Amino acid sequence: MDVVSPELNSLLPDEIMDTEAIVMDDDPPSESPAASGQSQPSDDAPVPMETDVPAVPEIVSLCSDAPPTQRTQAGTTSTTTGSTLCSTTSATQLLLTPSTASSSSLTLRPATASTLTSTTPKTTSSLARVSLTSGGLQKLSAPFTLSANHQIILNKVASSPGADTTRSPGTTTPTTTTTTPGGQKFMVTAIGKSGQPIVLQLPHTGSKPGSVQGLGEAKANPQHFKVVTRGVRTDLKPIMVGQAVSSASQVSTLQAQQLKTVQIAKKTQVSSAGPIKFVFTKAVNNKGLTAQTSVSNVITGRVLSTSSPVTPPRTITLSETLSSSSSSKIAISPLKSPSKLTVVSVASQVPNSPQKSVSLPLNMAHLGHQILVQQSTATSPAKVVSSHSTAQTMKPVQTVTVGGVGAPQFKTIFPLSTPSNVQQIQVPGSRFHYVRLVTATTGSSTGQAGSPITNSSMTAKPLVVNTTQVRMSVPIVPAQTMKQVVPKPLTSSGQVLTTQTQQRLIMPATSLPQIQPNLTNLPPGTVLAPAPGSGNMGYAVLPAQYVTQLQQSAYVTLASSSGFSTPTDIQTQARLPLNGLSTSGTAFRPRKPCNCTKSQCLKLYCDCFANGEFCQSCNCTNCFNNLEHETDRAKAIKACLDRNPEAFKPKIGKGKEGESDRRHSKGCNCKRSGCLKNYCECYEAKIMCSSTCKCVGCKNFEESPERKTLMHLADAAEVRVQQQTAAKTKLSSQISDLLTRTTPAITSGGGRMPYTFVTKEVAEVTCECLLEQAEQAELNQQPQATAERMILEEFGRCLMRIISSAGKTDCPSINC
DNA sequence: GAGTTTGAAACT
DNA sequence: CAGTTTCAAACTC
Numbered sequence: 104m105d106v107v108s109p110e111l112n113s114l115l116p117d118e119i120m121d122t123e124a125i126v127m128d129d130d131p132p133s134e135s136p137a138a139s140g141q142s143q144p145s146d147d148a149p150v151p152m153e154t155d156v157p158a159v160p161e162i163v164s165l166c167s168d169a170p171p172t173q174r175t176q177a178g179t180t181s182t183t184t185g186s187t188l189c190s191t192t193s194a195t196q197l198l199l200t201p202s203t204a205s206s207s208s209l210t211l212r213p214a215t216a217s218t219l220t221s222t223t224p225k226t227t228s229s230l231a232r233v234s235l236t237s238g239g240l241q242k243l244s245a246p247f248t249l250s251a252n253h254q255i256i257l258n259k260v261a262s263s264p265g266a267d268t269t270r271s272p273g274t275t276t277p278t279t280t281t282t283t284p285g286g287q288k289f290m291v292t293a294i295g296k297s298g299q300p301i302v303l304q305l306p307h308t309g310s311k312p313g314s315v316q317g318l319g320e321a322k323a324n325p326q327h328f329k330v331v332t333r334g335v336r337t338d339l340k341p342i343m344v345g346q347a348v349s350s351a352s353q354v355s356t357l358q359a360q361q362l363k364t365v366q367i368a369k370k371t372q373v374s375s376a377g378p379i380k381f382v383f384t385k386a387v388n389n390k391g392l393t394a395q396t397s398v399s400n401v402i403t404g405r406v407l408s409t410s411s412p413v414t415p416p417r418t419i420t421l422s423e424t425l426s427s428s429s430s431s432k433i434a435i436s437p438l439k440s441p442s443k444l445t446v447v448s449v450a451s452q453v454p455n456s457p458q459k460s461v462s463l464p465l466n467m468a469h470l471g472h473q474i475l476v477q478q479s480t481a482t483s484p485a486k487v488v489s490s491h492s493t494a495q496t497m498k499p500v501q502t503v504t505v506g507g508v509g510a511p512q513f514k515t516i517f518p519l520s521t522p523s524n525v526q527q528i529q530v531p532g533s534r535f536h537y538v539r540l541v542t543a544t545t546g547s548s549t550g551q552a553g554s555p556i557t558n559s560s561m562t563a564k565p566l567v568v569n570t571t572q573v574r575m576s577v578p579i580v581p582a583q584t585m586k587q588v589v590p591k592p593l594t595s596s597g598q599v600l601t602t603q604t605q606q607r608l609i610m611p612a613t614s615l616p617q618i619q620p621n622l623t624n625l626p627p628g629t630v631l632a633p634a635p636g637s638g639n640m641g642y643a644v645l646p647a648q649y650v651t652q653l654q655q656s657a658y659v660t661l662a663s664s665s666g667f668s669t670p671t672d673i674q675t676q677a678r679l680p681l682n683g684l685s686t687s688g689t690a691f692r693p694r695k696p697c698n699c700t701k702s703q704c705l706k707l708y709c710d711c712f713a714n715g716e717f718c719q720s721c722n723c724t725n726c727f728n729n730l731e732h733e734t735d736r737a738k739a740i741k742a743c744l745d746r747n748p749e750a751f752k753p754k755i756g757k758g759k760e761g762e763s764d765r766r767h768s769k770g771c772n773c774k775r776s777g778c779l780k781n782y783c784e785c786y787e788a789k790i791m792c793s794s795t796c797k798c799v800g801c802k803n804f805e806e807s808p809e810r811k812t813l814m815h816l817a818d819a820a821e822v823r824v825q826q827q828t829a830a831k832t833k834l835s836s837q838i839s840d841l842l843t844r845t846t847p848a849i850t851s852g853g854g855r856m857p858y859t860f861v862t863k864e865v866a867e868v869t870c871e872c873l874l875e876q877a878e879q880a881e882l883n884q885q886p887q888a889t890a891e892r893m894i895l896e897e898f899g900r901c902l903m904r905i906i907s908s909a910g911k912t913d914c915p916s917i918n919c
Numbered sequence: 920g921a922g923t924t925t926g927a928a929a930c931t
Numbered sequence: 932c933a934g935t936t937t938c939a940a941a942c943t944c
Binding site for chain 1: 937938939940941942
């Protein structure tokens with residue numbers, strides 16, 4: 104089964120991939136039929152995804168290292184190397200490898216001796232006890248040793264090879280928990296064949312003793328767990344995400360499962376090296392089909408998967424950044440638009456679901472990460488993958504459940520800013536799985552702040568599996584400079600987005616099963632949230648902009664409580680490029696308000712709708728593009744996607760090889776404008792028409808004199824605008840400065856303005872004085888000239904009195 | 920600001 | 932897929 108189906112991958116714009124860091128290895132073709140089932144084999148095709156790999160990445164990976172030998176359909180294996188181990192060239196790999204099928208030892212192996220020694224010098228000779236939980240309840244204590252090569256060998260006790268082959272569904276996976284000398288705990292779930300040793304290669308600690316380079320771990324919190332699931336057995340589905348990767352799964356005895364590896368790249372805050380990538384395995388159903396074994400190798404951050412005969416392992420790379428999240432772009436945004444597609448599912452849980460549930464423990468502790476996990480579920484009912492096999496008390500995890508019988512599934516992981524409880528929700532008849540994310544309270548989160556320990560069994564409820572394929576691309580919107588305007592207040596109670604919660608609720612659905620849009624093609628920045636008035640079953644497709652501000656607060660909260668994030672994180676995330684543009688220039692750039700009158704803003708005529716945004720401060724009438732009309736909006740989105748699956752994808756994308764970087768994906772169809780007016784989408788996007796255009800009389804080409812003229816004019820106009828803007832800004836500044844300087848003088852009384860002492864009374868008195876002079880001149884029968892002189896002289900005297908009294912605090916008094 | 924033009928979106 | 936209609940933005944006056 105593929106991590107990302109070709110279909111999905113094709114929907115992802117190139118630009119997105121350029122900025123995203125999810126790395127997925129290509130799966131061998133042989134696994135397609137097994138994993139995807141009959142429904143959609145196309146999804147199983149390998150989908151290369153670009154990854155933003157740091158130059159010097161530190162990689163902690165768990166890969167399935169399936170043996171080259173073939174595996175039987177029943178899940179038994181004749182492998183000599185057991186389940187997975189993948190190594191990278193980096194010394195910070197975390198390797199989990201069962202050594203032999205007959206062996207029951209687990210080996211934790213540090214990547215290099217030097218690294219382990221530098222960080223944990225005591226470990227070389229230490230002997231630790233490893234608690235193994237076998238069969239769900241049984242705990243086995245196994246000693247482990249750190250070998251000279253820094254491998255921690257966990258020796259299973261009382262494990263019988265091949266015993267797991269008859270394991271009934273619901274049987275938990277053996278789990279090994281160990282603590283490294285550096286205070287780092289590893290939880291190893293032996294989902295593979297019992298008796299196989301697991302080798303954990305400790306991540307490179309570098310020159311920073313005590314620091315742990317783990318998933319989302321901070322230096323200040325070395326005590327954490329890293330749960331590694333062995334995916335040897337094909338009937339198990341361990342999924343590990345985040346620092347604590349715990350897995351427990353109920354096994355379908357009749358079906359072998361593929362081994363899936365998920366790699367999470369993460370950049371440590373203080374690590375000198377690049378992001379650490381975690382590769383964890385997941386066993387998926389392969390329907391007993393034998394496949395050629397592929398070996399997963401991680402080379403400089405890249406994972407080369409190795410699949411076992413029956414269950415080709417898959418590798419999913421999940422990138423996560425601790426401090427400088429700008430460089431770690433995990434989110435798989437289906438759209439490369441300023442707004443991210445964020446899918447948050449919230450729905451009421453359907454208890455007692457007969458369907459299998461898969462919980463995905465996740466404690467990414469970082470925002471701005473997007474994890475896309477495709478999971479192939481077995482046909483056997485009631486499969487449950489959870490971490491309850493471990494005795495560890497873990498933090499609430501963000502879990503995304505994806506289910507489906509015989510169909511590849513995408514598992515969506517929502518790294519949340521704060522520990523959140525996750526309630527997995529089954530939506531009968533819906534293709535999507537939903538998870539209710541319950542934001543943990545601040546008090547509860549602080550206790551485990553920074554702790555990577557997660558336990559899906561505590562808070563994550565079993566998810567329900569649906570019958571059809573589920574694709575969920577869940578780009579977690581990175582911390583961006585966000586709009587601070589909330590479109591409209593949410594009125595629904597309960598699962599309503601609030602600015603103070605770190606969770607974002609997502610996807611629609613139960614109430615609208617018929618309008619389930621393809622999540623990959625949702626409008627950019629769409630967030631699915633519970634729709635007001637629809638209760639738990641309603642979901643709203645929220646524009647990312649609507650959520651970004653929520654995330655802003657979430658990031659802040661995270662930084663203060665999680666311990667993983669720092670103000671640096673926030674600042675860095677805030678600078679994340681937004682659709683290739685700096686958020687500083689785009690975040691506060693308001694979208695031009697629409698003026699829709701008849702479309703209800705639910706057609707692509709409306710730019711707001713077309714961009715996946717709510718109408719805000721628009722001039723539209725009868726607008727339905729808001730949360731209050733989410734039902735209609737969702738239908739409209741669905742309709743648009745039905746007409747054009749790429750309706751919400753940006754039209755301007757990258758061109759072909761050797762062509763211009765930007766080109767209109769569809770091309771214009773201009774007839775009269777000559778493609779030199781904004782009617783033309785190409786011209787409007789400031790790109791030239793290409794061969795895809797169907798325009799007539801096009802003048803929007805490179806050598807077009809008209810175009811050059813227009814460009815010059817446009818440039819000149821732009822210069823003028825800039826100059827005017829600068830002048831206005833300067834003038835405003837001067838005015839402001841003037842007011843700033845004059846105001847204190849006025850208030851202080853040191854330099855009173857004329858109006859402060861030329862009061863009405865003063866003016867009246869002055870006039871009376873002048874009239875008195877006129878009357879006297881008239882009584883004395885003075886000539887007019889003399890009278891005028893007398894009046895003027897009196898006026899002068901009045902002015903002198905006024906001026907003399909201006910400096911006094913008292914009201915000036917003028918006496919004739 | 921009203922009216923016209925234009926081309927994408929929607930519809931048939 | 933092509934032709935037509937609808938629609939809202941762009942444009943003109």
